Amino acid sequence: MTPDRALFLVLAVTGLGLAVASVALRNLVRSAFALIGCLFVVAAFYAMLDASLLAAAQVVVYIGAIATLIVLVVMLTRRELQDRSPQTHRYWPLAAALGAVAFVGIAWGLSQYVFFNMTPSVLPAGDTVAQLGAALVDPERFLVPFEAVSVLLLSALVGAALVAGGAKEK
Amino acid sequence: MVSDWAFIGIFFFLAIFFPLVPILAGMLLGPHKPGRVKAETYECGMETRGPSHVQFRASYYLYALVFLIFDVEVVFLFPWAVAYRQFPLYAAAEGVLFILLLAAGLIYAWRKGSLAWQ
Amino acid sequence: MGDLFTAITEWLRSILLGAGVPAAAVPWIFAVARAFLLGISGLLLVILLIWFERKAVARMQDRIGPNRVGPYGLLQTVADMLKLTIKEDLIPPHGDRLLFQLAPILAVMGVVGLWAVIPIASTAYGVDLNVGVLFLVAAGTFGTLGILMAGWSSDNKFALLGAFRTVAQLVSYEVPMVLALLVPVALAGTMSLGGIVAAQGGMWFAVSAPLAALAFLVASLAEVARAPFELLEAESEIVAGFHVEYSGIRFGMFFAAEFLHAFTIGALLAVLFLGGWQGPGAARYPTLGAVYFLIKTFLSYFLLVWARATLPRIRIDQMLNFCWTVLTPMMLALVCAVVLLNRALMDYPLWLRTGVLLGANGLVALSTLVLLGRRVRRARRAVGAA
Numbered sequence: 001m002t003p004d005r006a007l008f009l010v011l012a013v014t015g016l017g018l019a020v021a022s023v024a025l026r027n028l029v030r031s032a033f034a035l036i037g038c039l040f041v042v043a044a045f046y047a048m049l050d051a052s053l054l055a056a057a058q059v060v061v062y063i064g065a066i067a068t069l070i071v072l073v074v075m076l077t078r079r080e081l082q083d084r085s086p087q088t089h090r091y092w093p094l095a096a097a098l099g100a101v102a103f104v105g106i107a108w109g110l111s112q113y114v115f116f117n118m119t120p121s122v123l124p125a126g127d128t129v130a131q132l133g134a135a136l137v138d139p140e141r142f143l144v145p146f147e148a149v150s151v152l153l154l155s156a157l158v159g160a161a162l163v164a165g166g167a168k169e170k
Numbered sequence: 171m172v173s174d175w176a177f178i179g180i181f182f183f184l185a186i187f188f189p190l191v192p193i194l195a196g197m198l199l200g201p202h203k204p205g206r207v208k209a210e211t212y213e214c215g216m217e218t219r220g221p222s223h224v225q226f227r228a229s230y231y232l233y234a235l236v237f238l239i240f241d242v243e244v245v246f247l248f249p250w251a252v253a254y255r256q257f258p259l260y261a262a263a264e265g266v267l268f269i270l271l272l273a274a275g276l277i278y279a280w281r282k283g284s285l286a287w288q
Numbered sequence: 289m290g291d292l293f294t295a296i297t298e299w300l301r302s303i304l305l306g307a308g309v310p311a312a313a314v315p316w317i318f319a320v321a322r323a324f325l326l327g328i329s330g331l332l333l334v335i336l337l338i339w340f341e342r343k344a345v346a347r348m349q350d351r352i353g354p355n356r357v358g359p360y361g362l363l364q365t366v367a368d369m370l371k372l373t374i375k376e377d378l379i380p381p382h383g384d385r386l387l388f389q390l391a392p393i394l395a396v397m398g399v400v401g402l403w404a405v406i407p408i409a410s411t412a413y414g415v416d417l418n419v420g421v422l423f424l425v426a427a428g429t430f431g432t433l434g435i436l437m438a439g440w441s442s443d444n445k446f447a448l449l450g451a452f453r454t455v456a457q458l459v460s461y462e463v464p465m466v467l468a469l470l471v472p473v474a475l476a477g478t479m480s481l482g483g484i485v486a487a488q489g490g491m492w493f494a495v496s497a498p499l500a501a502l503a504f505l506v507a508s509l510a511e512v513a514r515a516p517f518e519l520l521e522a523e524s525e526i527v528a529g530f531h532v533e534y535s536g537i538r539f540g541m542f543f544a545a546e547f548l549h550a551f552t553i554g555a556l557l558a559v560l561f562l563g564g565w566q567g568p569g570a571a572r573y574p575t576l577g578a579v580y581f582l583i584k585t586f587l588s589y590f591l592l593v594w595a596r597a598t599l600p601r602i603r604i605d606q607m608l609n610f611c612w613t614v615l616t617p618m619m620l621a622l623v624c625a626v627v628l629l630n631r632a633l634m635d636y637p638l639w640l641r642t643g644v645l646l647g648a649n650g651l652v653a654l655s656t657l658v659l660l661g662r663r664v665r666r667a668r669r670a671v672g673a674a
Contacts, residue, residue: 189395200376234459
């Protein structure tokens with residue numbers, strides 16, 4: 001049990017607990033903040049793997065933008081912030097059993113995969129951010145996905161403007 | 171040397187205590203005399219009137235959404251800005267194309283009036 | 289004397305090793321000490337900053353400012369903080385108690401965390417993260433979340449409204465701020481703050497891209513919700529925005545976080561655009577570099593204080609329209625121009641590159657002003673005809 005392993009276990013348990021809290025809490029705003037906590041744990045995992053850009057991007061995009069959007073919408077649109085629907089339903093033992101079977105099946109399936117028992121490879125020398133940038137711009141590597149992302153974002157922007165309507169239509 | 175992110179982790183862990191200590195001091199040192207008037211919501215000294223609900227404005231949501239889109243764009247632009255010098259000019263031009271496509275989206279949203287504060 | 293920081297580190301290391309501390313634990317002890325030092329000095333500096341601001345604003349308004357508590361009023365802030373600490377701790381009974389208590393902590397964490405990556409001298413910094421610039425943006429999200437938490441848990445519809453509007457302002461101005469951050473990254477070829485400072489040995493980026501520095505300044509002022517963008521939380525506004533229900537030292541924490549954030553903006557301006565610790569002789573004597581950094585930071589902070597004392601507040605719709613219709617397109621154009629020109633002229637001498645970039649900045653600024661002027665004139669004509 002190296003310190004790295006111990007830290008990972010602590011973070012993993014915290015993250016899972018926050019994820020369960022996000023689903024199970026009746027107070028919607030608290031559940032949204034539990035989701036944010038869970039996303040921070042994921043960012044911490046990226047940081048532990050030395051994926052600096054991903055860790056920072058996770059916090060900036062997921063927490064700074066997406067989670068802010070979610071929290072904003074929850075606070076704006078719900079008159080009543082307590083979720084009063086029942087937490088379980090009649091067939092919950094069956095659902096739990098199905099869930100457990102699915103978990104065991106996926107875990108077994110993944111353990112047969114070649115990457116499951118690999119040790120982390122040594123990162124190539126040099127600045128990883130520069131290498132990522134080089135990969136994004138190279139026509140033989142990720143240029144087309146790079147430009148496709150911008151088209152995707154453009155469509156999202158146009159969609160948002162269309163759906164929300166404008167000043168003239170109010 | 172301690173790894174980069176380990177330091178950040180230590181830093182943020184310590185940073186929790188910097189505001190916590192004065193707040194705890196405040197909780198300990200202050201008087202405790204709860205009263206009915208003190209617990210009321212502040213509304214410029216008047217009694218609260220009307221429901222405690224804020225009117226929904228599409229602008230809040232739209233600004234956050236457009237910010238999200240530009241945030242993702244910028245996360246892609248940072249590696250490009252670091253690496254464009256290793257390549258001939260076409261690499262810089264590709265990023266400019268990326269930016270121009272999004273600028274077109276911004277102009278569309280602008281002309282549709284989505285960015286105006288209602 | 290030349291490299292004070294390394295000297296002190298080596299001296300402490302010899303003491304620790306001499307006292308029998310295992311060699312593996314020494315870097316960790318240093319890390320904790322560095323983190324503690326950076327955080328505490330930031331918060332203690334706030335005392336000086338508040339005093340400085342009150343005195344400077346007072347003099348600009350032709351009055352004296354605090355001068356009774358301590359010599360020249362230096363202990364005024366200490367007295368104020370003590371007063372806040374011994375106030376009764378009021379928590380809105382119907383709000384969310386946990387979130388109410390968490391919000392000021394998040395607000396302070398968001399600002400103090402920025403100091404982990406700022407290079408004070410070539411050998412004095414918390415950590416030279418290779419994604420330093422993006423980390424700056426990431427640490428800012430703590431503040432936004434803290435504001436939403438504070439507004440929500442106060443159980444006060446004015447606090448909630450203030451929180452929404454403040455977040456709308458913050459989120460809108462973050463776009464031009466991050467675009468402005470792209471410019472020094474593009475000019476230096478690295479996202480690490482230490483690397484950006486090192487790359488300004490030849491020419492400060494404020495000379496190569498003054499428009500980006502200006503845009504960063506304006507966007508950051510709006511990010512901190514400081515004058516002239518403080519409509520939502522100014523003291524003289526009737527309902528003080530998202531922190532209306534906060535009293536005592538909890539409010540004190542929001543207050544301190546805001547001032548420290550303003551100072552940090554000054555430090556970032558110095559690091560990103562004014563060359564950080566660069567200066568004559570700084571490369572050989574890091575202590576001198578730290579002095580240069582502090583001077584530049586204080587000058588930038590003075591600029592912020594000056595803006596606060598002089599400029600009137602801007603209405604929120606004017607503010608947001610300006611952000612989305614002027615600043616963001618201008619910064620998009622500027623990033624394109626800077627990157628293209630920097631790459632095209634990469635093999636030419638520095639003075640030529642700087643001159644062309646400066647010219648491009650001027651061109652972008654001019655075209656923005658012309659287009660803006662045309663729009664304003666059209667709007668004025670429409671109002672006049674109505």
